[in-house]
């Protein structure tokens with residue numbers, strides 16, 4: 507089973523947005539997909555409630571610790587047998603036993619970070635905890651960072667670049683600040699389920715994440731931030747997206763095409 511933990515202790519970094527988009531991508535490609543929502547806010551489960559009936563099925567499991575309970579047990583966190591892709595949405599502020607439990611359940615960890623000085627600082631501390639206290643430094647778990655809500659005029663571009671350069675973790679992609687993520691969330695969809703021409707840049711931004719989850723090495727350099735899709739015009743984004751998806755003959759895409 508592909509088990510993806512989306513986590514950052516910093517609130518609002520884009521964990522739920524990334525989780526729902528990844529889950530909907532795999533579900534729309536016919537993978538048996540489950541979202542395990544550890545957040546007491548239940549945002550993923552709320553997103554599932556508005557998800558249209560014709561879309562790929564996603565099982566929602568509630569893993570948030572019951573209110574007032576000191577244990578981690580919650581019967582609703584049952585993951586159906588046969589799940590092929592498990593996406594785990596972590597709440598902000600996760601640490602201690604809960605962090606260790608989530609790390610144990612995952613084979614891939616994606617850390618979204620918003621390029622602001624406060625977020626970058628908090629994320630650096632979190633990654634240290636994740637590796638040491640959370641037990642994620644073991645070789646079996648692969649960890650990578652994703653920049654989220656990047657604007658082409660972002661004043662924190664330099665801070666982000668030096669943060670990424672200082673990490674010994676792969677940086678996969680930068681996701682733009684785009685209303686399409688908000689539109690998709692409101693409809694219970696992911697960008698891969700929306701009109702292809704309207705979401706070309708978002709699909710392109712996600713491609714390195716999907717490839718990495720497919721076992722490929724991604725060697726993004728921080729200088730790639732300057733040449734990413736944020737700066738392309740719409741027709742170029744669409745052309746590049748089509749070409750990139752076409753060129754990518756991964757096992758996942760092959761299964762999707764069957």
Ligand SMILES: Nc1ncnc2c1ncn2[C@@H]1O[C@H](COP(=O)(O)OP(=O)(O)OP(=O)(O)O)[C@@H](O)[C@H]1O
Nearest residue numbers: 516517518519520521522523598655682683684687
């Ligand atoms: N790339 C993006 N473009 C535009 N809006 C975004 C993007 N990513 C996230 N958002 C919006 O930012 C807000 C916070 O995102 P999200 O809920 O995914 O973060 P989170 O890390 O799950 O937050 P929390 O820590 O509260 O669980 C949401 O309103 C979401 O729709």
Ligand SMILES: [Mg+2]
Nearest residue numbers: 521522545549
């Ligand atoms: Mg969330």
